[in-house]
Each structure stands twice: as C-alpha cells, then as structure tokens.
Amino acid sequence: MTNSAKAENALELTDLSVAYRVAGRNRAVLRNLSLTIGQGEAYGLVGESGCGKSTVALTVVRYLPRNGSITGGAISLDGQNVMKLDAEALRRARAESVSMVYQDPGKALNPSIRVSRQLTEIFELGGVSGQAATDRAIAMLNRVRISDPVSVMQRYPHQLSGGMQQRVAIAMALANDPSMLILDEPTTGLDATVEAEVLDLIAQLRQELSASI
Incomplete structure (x- = not known):
C-alpha cells in the first residue's frame, strides 16, 4: 500500500x-x-x-x-x-509494511553469518545489489547510532554486545522502511544505561520515519 x-x-x-x-x-x-x-x-x-x-x-x-x-x-x-x-x-x-524486533537479538540474528550479509540481503530482496546494497547497509547502521559501521559489518553477532546486537536488529527491521515497527520488549536483558539509549533511539527513529510503533 x-x-x-x-x-x-x-x-x-x-x-x-x-x-x-x-x-x-x-x-x-x-x-x-x-x-x-x-x-x-x-x-x-x-x-x-x-x-x-x-x-x-x-x-x-x-x-x-x-x-x-x-x-x-x-x-x-x-x-x-x-x-x-x-x-x-x-x-x-x-517485507513492505511491517517489521518486528524481538526480545533477544542474539537469537534473532544468524550467528554464522556476518552482519554485512544479513543486512545487504534485505536490500537485495528489494532489488538493490552490489555496492549500492553495502552503502545502504552502512547508512542504516549509522542511523541507529553505530559509530563504526564498517567494522561492525564485518563481525558476527556473537562478537557484538547485547546493545549493539539490538541496534543491528533494529537496523534490519527498518531496512524496508516499514509503516509499522513491532517491538517485543526490545530492552530485555540490557543493562539500565543501554536500555535508556535504545529507548531514546527508538523514539528518535519514530519521529524521523513517521512509523507506527
């Protein structure tokens, strides 16, 4: 729609x-x-x-x-x-209207595939490939406040902290520009400081994207 x-x-x-x-x-x-x-x-x-x-x-x-x-x-x-x-x-x-972020990003992300592949695959399904898909993946990681996206792209999920894993999961959920983002207790298991950062990030993204949450 x-x-x-x-x-x-x-x-x-x-x-x-x-x-x-x-x-x-x-x-x-x-x-x-x-x-x-x-x-x-x-x-x-x-x-x-x-x-x-x-x-x-x-x-x-x-x-x-x-x-x-x-x-x-x-x-x-x-x-x-x-x-x-x-x-x-x-x-x-x-693929187009709704995305979901789960409680445990460690389980939502594939442990045997680098972050780069998991993100670029989403864009490839939408018809974007090659360097263009990589550039958009890096842009999405920047959007969720990952300071060194190029380095994170080359890592496996288990090499990231819980807060970083959740940011990657949010980036993947937003990659298709959904009109609705469903969050299933996205800060479960995170310490209080990281929890506050993730909630602040979600509030900012909602304003930027005009998405329902």
Whole structure:
C-alpha cells in the first residue's frame, strides 16, 4: 500500500482471540482483544510475564508457532485484512509494511553469518545489489547510532554486545522502511544505561520515519 493510499489507522484488532494447543486441548491466551493504533502513533502493552504481549505481536504478522491458532476476531494492517492474505500477499506485507524486533537479538540474528550479509540481503530482496546494497547497509547502521559501521559489518553477532546486537536488529527491521515497527520488549536483558539509549533511539527513529510503533 502506497503512502498516499494509507488507511486512517495503521493497525486495528477487533475481538481478537488466540489459543495454543497443549496436551490435546486448546488453551486460550487472548480473549476478545480490541485496540487501534493510528498512523505514526506509539502504543504500548503493559503486563506481567506470560500475559500474552508477545502473542499479540506474533499474531499481527501471523508468526504464531505451530500449536497457536487465531480462534476469533479480525486484524487490519494498513487497511488490509491480514486474516485473508494468501502466502504471497502475507510475505509482501511482512517485507513492505511491517517489521518486528524481538526480545533477544542474539537469537534473532544468524550467528554464522556476518552482519554485512544479513543486512545487504534485505536490500537485495528489494532489488538493490552490489555496492549500492553495502552503502545502504552502512547508512542504516549509522542511523541507529553505530559509530563504526564498517567494522561492525564485518563481525558476527556473537562478537557484538547485547546493545549493539539490538541496534543491528533494529537496523534490519527498518531496512524496508516499514509503516509499522513491532517491538517485543526490545530492552530485555540490557543493562539500565543501554536500555535508556535504545529507548531514546527508538523514539528518535519514530519521529524521523513517521512509523507506527
């Protein structure tokens, strides 16, 4: 969906219900959840561990695990009915409209592939290759306040600190210029100083990109 054709709301959940199949039974984890996030708006879910925050995030992009299922309700992302998207349309939505940053960047990043390859691959999927893809990858690392992006590009994820890994993960999530960025507790496991830096970075990027969070 082009910027000129954006829906009034970035995300609408209506009476959303989700269950996990455990020991032969459906266990409800979300019941009739409704919320609306406007274009460019920041919206936070607060709750105890295990209350379903991550499940909400995964459901929006239909990344539920095999034993998870949507048992009721509707999801509208930029005016698109996510529930009715076929595999190709869903892949396109994930590539163009919405990105997600997970709790543990160490698990989200591939440990056996250098940062450079993981970042440039995103641009290559969008039709940008060679030096142009490398230049854009370096620019993205600069954008998330990595002071020596060329050096970081040559490293493997395990060679980076937790805070640096999360900045790389955010850079990868923003590479496709999404209209919505979903953050699943992105500062979990970071010390207080780094946590504050990451939250400040996210606030700045939201203003720069006019993205919903």
